[in-house]
Amino acid sequence: MMPYYTKSLRLNLLSKIRVYKSYYRKFIKNRKNSSLNKRVLLIVTVILFGFVIRINAQNGFRFQKKTKSKQRVSFKLINNLIVIPLEVNGKTLSFILDTGVNKTIIFNLSKNDSIAVLNPKKIILKGLGGGASVDAVLSENNRIHIKNIFTDNASIYVILKDVFDFSSKMGTTIHGIIGYNLLENFTIKINYAAGKITFYNPEKFRLKKCRKCEVLPIQFHRKKPYVDVQVQLDTVYNTFTNVKMLLDSGGSDALWLFENSKKEIKTPKKFFNDILGEGLSGIIYGNRSRIPGLKIGDFEIKNPTVSFLDTLSTRLARRFEQRNGSLGGGVLKRFTVWLDYPNKQIMFKKNKFFKAPFNYNMSGLDIMYNGKQLIIEETQDISNYKLSEKNSVTFFTNFSYKFKPFYKIKTVVKNSNADKAGLKAGDLIIRINRKPAYYYKLKDIVNEFSEKVNKKIQLKIKRDGIEMTFKFRLEKRI
Secondary structure, three states, rough: OOOOOOOHHHHHHHHHHHHHHHHHHHHHHHHHOOOHHHHHHHHHHHHHHHHHHHHOOOOOOEEOOOOOEEEEEEEEEOOOEEEEEEEEEEEEEEEOOOOOOOOOOEEOOOOOOOOOOOOOOOEEOOOOOOOOOOOEEEEEEEEEEEEEEEEEEEEEEEEOOOOHHHHHHHOOOOOOEEEHHHHHHHEEEEEOOEOOOOEEEEOOOOOOOOOOEEEEOEEEEEEEEEEEEEEEOOOOOOOOOEEEEEEEOOOOOOOEEOOHHHHHHHHOOEEEEEEEEEEEOOEEEEEEEOOEEEEOOOOOEEEOEEEOOOOOOOOOOOOOOOOOEOOOOOHHOOOOEEEEEOOOOEEEEEEEOOOOOOOOOOOEEEEEEEEEEOOOOOOEEEEEEEOOOOOEEEEEEEEEEEEEEEEEEEEEEEOOHHHOOOOOOOOOOOOOOEHHHHHHHHHHHHHHOOOOOOEEEEEEEEOOOOOEEEEOOOOOOO
């Protein structure tokens, strides 16, 4: 594996190349047919092109066509998360773009999705959550491709058991996560509103001055980006507290704050305990609440939702003692974001989502995708009919067989209205507000549960083969 060249070292090598080029030109200009000059010329040529090769063979992603200065890629925004297609060793897979990870991880491969992993070596990984470590395989020198951007020396961690279960939570197949490795060599523009990412060559692109933008420095720790922002934690004194936050595009929440990482950071009086997600090492618990405000430079965001995390779930994250929490997709999607890793800076510009309210699931239900079921749909074809002798018309019914999404309740928040109504984990959902459940995408169900306080919800479910109907109202909890 070639060593990683810092920017200063690359510049130093380039200056050496310029010197060798001048020598090369002199030899060309003054060359004679002597064997000595030929040998010297050969040495200089080898040295010159040796340096060029070492620079061009850098680790990480790069443009396949060197003349190209940018590459645009479309993405899907699901639950505030960026989902992009990557071709891994010739197989197209779906990845979450996660700035909060420094490894490329694959965790959901079926027989149909199987890929060749090169040079495998068994290892153990540990991450957020209170559980044990997980077994994984480290694979080296893999080729990953996304349009004109590629690498042929990628390290991939393949988790042998899908501990994340992203696919069931997002309603679409997710194979893995990628972060630093894809971003380190580029300046990128994430247009959340348009669903586009543009990769720029940092040697040919510089951030333009933008009167309506905020530019902040990025600090890296273990290849993860951190940014300094301000949070308003009380309404009495109207003061803002400086906090250092992990820039986390792979987190769907707006904000995470680590309790007691500063004396001011404590859970407000109004909150509810919830499962915030799952990490490599198990379930992540915390208290959901709101704070009065968040400042990113001069941009002020009112009443964002926030999750306060306990020490147990975040003990590994707290190894970076300066960190106070995470800035997630619920905030980032309100901007067009330029990430400039080579120059360690980030730029924000407001988009159409900036003033959108911070909604949350008020049902007390965690719904998961449960595969697909075969549905028989019945339609009458008016063009297909038979006229009888008695002048009566008979229309023929067509039947179509389609696979549709299937959902079930994963968890029920204790003492929520859904819990009080009698709904239980494992209930299979048949209808939502009188519509078949398969009419909905998973994100549509979440929206249905997040729209309006006191909204009536009617669920028809199947439990132990028996169909039941339950009614409850959405409850404002924070």
